[in-house]
Amino acid sequence: MEYILEVFLDDYRLSKIKGSPVENQIEAVFGGELKVLRVKVGEELKNEILKAFETARIDSRACITDTPVAFKRALFEEIAKQKSLGEGVVKAVLARIEEIKELAAKESEYLPPPDIETD
Amino acid sequence: MSELYFKRPMPHGGKLVERVITDRKIARKFLESCTRTKCPVYDIKPTLHYKRGVPVRNVYREIMSVCYGFFSPVEGSMTSAELESVLSKRRLLSGWVFPYPILFDISKEDYKALGVSEGDRLIIRLKGKPFAILDIEEIYEIDPEELANRTFGSPETNPEVVREKFDDKHPGWVIYRSHNPIILAGKYTIINEPIFKPPFDRFWLPPRKCREVMEQKGWRTAIAHQTRNVPHVGHEFLMKNAAYTGDVEPCHGILVNAIIGVKRRGDYPDEAILEAHEAVHKAGYIKPERHMVTYTLWDMRYGNPLESLLHGIIRQNMGCTHHMFGRDHAAVGEYYDKFATQILWLKGIPSYGFDKPVNEVEGGLLIRPQNMREFWYCPVCKEMAYSENCNHSKEKEKLSGSLIRGLVAEGVQPPVVIMRPEVFKVVVKWWKKFGYPFVNEKYVQWKEEELEVDLPDLD
Ligand SMILES: [Zn+2]
Numbered sequence: 001m002e003y004i005l006e007v008f009l010d011d012y013r014l015s016k017i018k019g020s021p022v023e024n025q026i027e028a029v030f031g032g033e034l035k036v037l038r039v040k041v042g043e044e045l046k047n048e049i050l051k052a053f054e055t056a057r058i059d060s061r062a063c064i065t066d067t068p069v070a071f072k073r074a075l076f077e078e079i080a081k082q083k084s085l086g087e088g089v090v091k092a093v094l095a096r097i098e099e100i101k102e103l104a105a106k107e108s109e110y111l112p113p114p115d116i117e118t119d
Numbered sequence: 120m121s122e123l124y125f126k127r128p129m130p131h132g133g134k135l136v137e138r139v140i141t142d143r144k145i146a147r148k149f150l151e152s153c154t155r156t157k158c159p160v161y162d163i164k165p166t167l168h169y170k171r172g173v174p175v176r177n178v179y180r181e182i183m184s185v186c187y188g189f190f191s192p193v194e195g196s197m198t199s200a201e202l203e204s205v206l207s208k209r210r211l212l213s214g215w216v217f218p219y220p221i222l223f224d225i226s227k228e229d230y231k232a233l234g235v236s237e238g239d240r241l242i243i244r245l246k247g248k249p250f251a252i253l254d255i256e257e258i259y260e261i262d263p264e265e266l267a268n269r270t271f272g273s274p275e276t277n278p279e280v281v282r283e284k285f286d287d288k289h290p291g292w293v294i295y296r297s298h299n300p301i302i303l304a305g306k307y308t309i310i311n312e313p314i315f316k317p318p319f320d321r322f323w324l325p326p327r328k329c330r331e332v333m334e335q336k337g338w339r340t341a342i343a344h345q346t347r348n349v350p351h352v353g354h355e356f357l358m359k360n361a362a363y364t365g366d367v368e369p370c371h372g373i374l375v376n377a378i379i380g381v382k383r384r385g386d387y388p389d390e391a392i393l394e395a396h397e398a399v400h401k402a403g404y405i406k407p408e409r410h411m412v413t414y415t416l417w418d419m420r421y422g423n424p425l426e427s428l429l430h431g432i433i434r435q436n437m438g439c440t441h442h443m444f445g446r447d448h449a450a451v452g453e454y455y456d457k458f459a460t461q462i463l464w465l466k467g468i469p470s471y472g473f474d475k476p477v478n479e480v481e482g483g484l485l486i487r488p489q490n491m492r493e494f495w496y497c498p499v500c501k502e503m504a505y506s507e508n509c510n511h512s513k514e515k516e517k518l519s520g521s522l523i524r525g526l527v528a529e530g531v532q533p534p535v536v537i538m539r540p541e542v543f544k545v546v547v548k549w550w551k552k553f554g555y556p557f558v559n560e561k562y563v564q565w566k567e568e569e570l571e572v573d574l575p576d577l578d
Contacts, residue, residue: 008529031496033534054407114530114547118548119546119548
């Protein structure tokens with residue numbers, strides 16, 4: 001069975017993959033308003049992810065959700081680097097698992113806010 | 120007036136409770152006479168989780184909601200007979216419907232140290248300043264675990280709607296389980312009005328004032344929207360569409376009433392919730408003439424149908440003619456049937472004391488329920504569609520809280536069809552202040568030390 005990791009794209013992330021082969025694999029949801037990349041993984045990698053992060057779970061669409069933000073950020077970084085949606089990007093992320101777990105532990109205390117103007 | 124027109128309902132119980140001494144000269148005299156007669160003094164402490172020691176409730180919020188009339192006709196901490204009546208029938212001794220125990224609880228050690236007895240007047244201090252008095256009519260002991268169990272019921276005693284046994288994963292059950300065992304029962308009177316800190320100050324609208332504002336605005340009909348969340352576009356559509364009910368025309372007003380109190384991890388901070396709802400009308404998604412943001416102080420019990428009763432009471436007291444209810448109203452986990460609230464308002468729940476809908480029982484509510492299903496985004500209809508209209512079940516895209524939380528946490532601006540940019544801006548504003556977009560343990564600790572108010576000097 002296949003499981004899905006969704007990576008949402010904002011303008012910044014879109015600019016990072018512009019012109020690369022992954023750009024053609026962008027899917028649009030919510031009337032084209034939300035752009036998403038879908039990384040598909042098999043049983044083995046799914047289990048590794050669930051084991052690494054206790055919050056992670058599988059939803060009814062077979063999506064792996066509630067993973068730490070640090071994991072999703074790293075996943076996008078690897079996609080942008082490898083210009084691929086293959087399992088290789090997930091493997092590269094899992095190779096950095098200690099660093100990500102450390103960041104994830106700090107996530108319950110602090111998350112960097114996006115750099116937008118506020119009142 | 121035509122019979123087709125709805126009238127603003129009377130307050131629950133017939134009369135708004137108002138137990139606040141606003142004249143500071145009188146209040147000072149009150150306090151002086153208490154001091155002269157050496158009234159015992161008690162400093163409010165937060166209620167701590169019976170296992171984990173983190174704050175789960177502050178009784179000051181209940182004193183405020185009682186004395187400003189949100190919980191009318193409740194006037195104070197319940198006597199043992201009243202408590203029994205609420206637990207067994209969900210009725211006050213006067214016969215009016217009320218879902219929850221409202222209690223002033225202290226520990227056995229504090230009870231000993233205070234040396235109070237029935238007939239005494241207790242001065243209650245908050246943040247080291249005189250805040251309210253409690254005229255003690257009765258002192259009795261409770262078993263907190265029994266209180267918690269009986270408050271919510273069980274699959275055995277309430278088979279119509281309770282699906283799982285309540286336990287320490289349910290925040291409302293934990294609140295009652297964490298009550299102290301000694302109850303001082305009697306009426307509360309606020310003698311020193313707290314001053315709300317921004318942004319709470321501009322959303323504070325107690326029932327009497329709220330009714331006045333509705334009159335000024337010419338709102339014959341108003342529909343209440345319960346929230347403990349930052350509004351996404353699904354909420355906005357629920358509000359707009361539920362408001363099409365009314366009498367001979369859509370409701371004149373939408374009253375957003377947020378529940379402000381101890382939150383769960385993953386909820387948004389109270390400050391963000393209030394300002395985000397305000398952003399909906401500031402940015403013009405709903406005209407400000409038609410949309411008002413307010414709140415009630417209450418540490419939410421998450422009692423789904425029971426909570427909906429309290430919500431109905433609060434908003435009827437505030438002057439609303441209608442109340443919108445969705446599925447999983449004020450719910451957490453799988454303790455209740457998804458439609459438990461709608462069952463209560465459409466059919467009744469006999470095991471809770473309602474063999475008919477709440478509007479039809481004696482002592483029941485006058486506010487009308489507007490029971491709604493859900494909204495989703497439909498790429499075929501190309502709109503935010505109502506689940507009972509749109510038949511594109513394969514194509515539908517649901518707005519889930521976890522989807523939006525995921526986007527927010529990653530700092531990805533949610534698309535306009537999911538969350539308005541002005542709403543997101545508010546989320547980020549408070550994110551910058553707290554270093555975190557959601558409630559975490561640090562926020563709860565900070566918030567429960569600071570509270571929503573400061574107290575002026577009285578003496
Ligand atoms: Zn449709």
